Amino acid sequence: MSAEQPSKRTRTSPTYTLIYHPGLPGRGEFTRLALEASGTPYTDLGGEATWGSGDKKTKEALTGQVYATVAPDSLGEGNSPPVYALPALRVENAGTGGGPLVISQTGNMLAYLGAKIGLAGEEDGPDKWHVSELALTALDWTNEAHDTHHPVNMMAYYEDQLEESKKRSKDFREARCPKFLGYFERVLKGNKEKRDGEGKYLVGGKLTYADTTLWQVIDGLLYAFPKELEARKKDYPLIFETFYPTIKEEKGIKEYLASERRIKYSNGIFRKYPELDRQ
Template identity: 45%
Template structure:
């Protein structure tokens, strides 16, 4: 749409479409809203019949979303139409640009931030696959022995590889002083990686306790810095922040021996 057609003074409205209760993949999106002080509605958690509404919207929209999270956007720029977009990294990129959580005035740095976000989400997906290595639609208990085998590889090889990678990224971004992944201010790559670290720590506390000393920037500078960011700090201590439970990140002691 032509910029001249913009309706002055009206602001976009955002509705988050996700499962109720668990933080899940929607948490990466909530962190953008919270860090930027942007109002949003979390339909499943805010409305009594919210989840029914979420399912209806994501299946009836065109194109339908395969799975939550999705974002319902009412933006005056879109001529009164409501738009639904899906896929976590896609939503993060959209909001990152709209709400100013991408590096300023540097297109390539934006792609770097997005690439780092996707790598953090890869680690999240692998953590999920540890407890569901065979079938996402079956109970953990039905794939427990395979999960135990997978957890061994994840803890011994994949976690250290991801941690070492992000430690190197922090070291190389001298502008960020070990506090930010790209440039010298907060991007959605930082909020996303921070949430993945929280999740890994929840699911694999023994592993993290044992090896975190090897990743000094990641576990002191970076992690502490992000949790103290304006918006994030208040959010963490609010009841809007959902605790980890039986979502993507799960703690089974036998997977963290």
């Protein structure tokens, strides 16, 4: 189990704390998967407020810590600037002057963690830049998935923008998903032929955070648009027959997915609205 209570962590290891909304996998899941895949201990404030063993008061306190991070009057923790939006990552004693380092933006957090937890590809080479660009591309796809159910106003109810959501989802399914799927299929094919990636990995011959990020997007889309992805599986065999099932069985990820720490999809980025799926 990688997510631990602070008292169980060793003083010799960096103390990572993931800060994200309780009850949602959302954008916090990309960092969770990377930490779990690498076996890196971390504290998950929103997770522990969801599945932790603490009583109601304890969970309310954890939730309070989460939202204090993005409080409108916050000037930031230590010498870090204030966080605009969650998720955020706190690293104890890594900031200016020895205080905490608090960073946000999912791609930025993954880039910071990548080399430190062994998920940035081969050391001292260009892999880290390719890993970063592929993860960022997968995160772009995530943003487009979110906009299928909130295409006009992210603060308004889905029902108030239903017709616009149907139009956006049609374009997403028919134009955008094939473009992203085709691109990542080519990446896997190229890595298989050039670097013996076997169709299992995007960069080189071992797991990177680009793999965990793309896997999470595919998994979320299988939940949100099951009919659309089922219809397209045959066109992208490396993604659906090799990459997706292989990453799911990676050490650390397999155990995490079977645990209570894997928060179920609900009202986050990936939402299941049958009327938005292929009819």
